[in-house]
Amino acid sequence: MALSERSSDPIESDRKIVVDGVSKAYDSVQALSNVSLAVRDGEFCCIVGPSGCGKTTLLRTIAGLDAADSGSILVDGDRVTEPGLDRGMVFQEYALFPWRTVRGNIRFGLDRPACDCADCEQRIRELVDLVGLAGFEDAYPTELSGGMKQRVGIARALAVDPEILLLDEPFGSVDARTRDRLHNELLDIWAETRQTVVFVTHDIDEAVKLADRIVVLDDDPGTVQSTVAVDIDRPRERTSHEFVDHVARVRAELGHTPDASHSSR
Numbered sequence: 001m002a003l004s005e006r007s008s009d010p011i012e013s014d015r016k017i018v019v020d021g022v023s024k025a026y027d028s029v030q031a032l033s034n035v036s037l038a039v040r041d042g043e044f045c046c047i048v049g050p051s052g053c054g055k056t057t058l059l060r061t062i063a064g065l066d067a068a069d070s071g072s073i074l075v076d077g078d079r080v081t082e083p084g085l086d087r088g089m090v091f092q093e094y095a096l097f098p099w100r101t102v103r104g105n106i107r108f109g110l111d112r113p114a115c116d117c118a119d120c121e122q123r124i125r126e127l128v129d130l131v132g133l134a135g136f137e138d139a140y141p142t143e144l145s146g147g148m149k150q151r152v153g154i155a156r157a158l159a160v161d162p163e164i165l166l167l168d169e170p171f172g173s174v175d176a177r178t179r180d181r182l183h184n185e186l187l188d189i190w191a192e193t194r195q196t197v198v199f200v201t202h203d204i205d206e207a208v209k210l211a212d213r214i215v216v217l218d219d220d221p222g223t224v225q226s227t228v229a230v231d232i233d234r235p236r237e238r239t240s241h242e243f244v245d246h247v248a249r250v251r252a253e254l255g256h257t258p259d260a261s262h263s264s265r
Helices: 055-063 102-108 120-130 146-158 176-193 204-210 241-253
Strands: 015-026 029-040 044-048 070-075 087-090 164-168 196-200 213-218 223-229
Touching: 015 055, 015 196, 029 055, 029 070, 029 196, 029 223, 044 055, 044 204, 055 070, 055 087, 055 164, 055 196, 087 146, 102 120, 102 146, 120 146, 146 164, 146 176, 176 204, 204 241, 213 241, 223 241
Parallel strands: 044 196, 044 213, 087 164, 164 196
Antiparallel strands: 015 029, 015 070, 213 223
């Protein structure tokens, strides 16, 4: 299957997230510089780039956790100025409350005045089943593996049924076998919910495994270098010619040598 590249600016009627000329600095460090891109409704979009290129900063501005110095971020045409229930965030370091059980951590996403869930306990049971944690509802984070902790984080982010799911290198600290399993589970969840997903990683194989489209960021400062459409049918096999060709394409965009490892980490 031929590689293809398409604009980072999807058609007007299909936009879910629009990042328009966003710049962000921390003291004297320019993290992002005039970044513009758009994500389609229901798209699984991965953002890749070298360490320090502003991937996490970009995700946090979309989440409303950090404010841009200039430019704007729109969700469904409305400007993002703060976190909202329409966006669920999954962090790299789990960010679970150690004094809460699996059930309690998931319920945290529902313990807000804006939640109009008719039956929170039923919602928690549904989420526990969705992420494959049935039987562990009363376990505490110290009793869970890294992969299980990240499942709890995903379930908590999904608790209020957000339209957008934002994930910041969520599987970076788990072993390769667990990571592969979590990839498949995340794709199953996405196929069921059809949420818009923005997934930050610096593992090229991971991006090609998951994404409809990959946005490649350059560093010093962070800018959009290119976008690559991943036009491979799912499920995707890492050993297929199409997969290897896409990995090589993204690696070339990042300036890696042909004999470099598939992972950019």
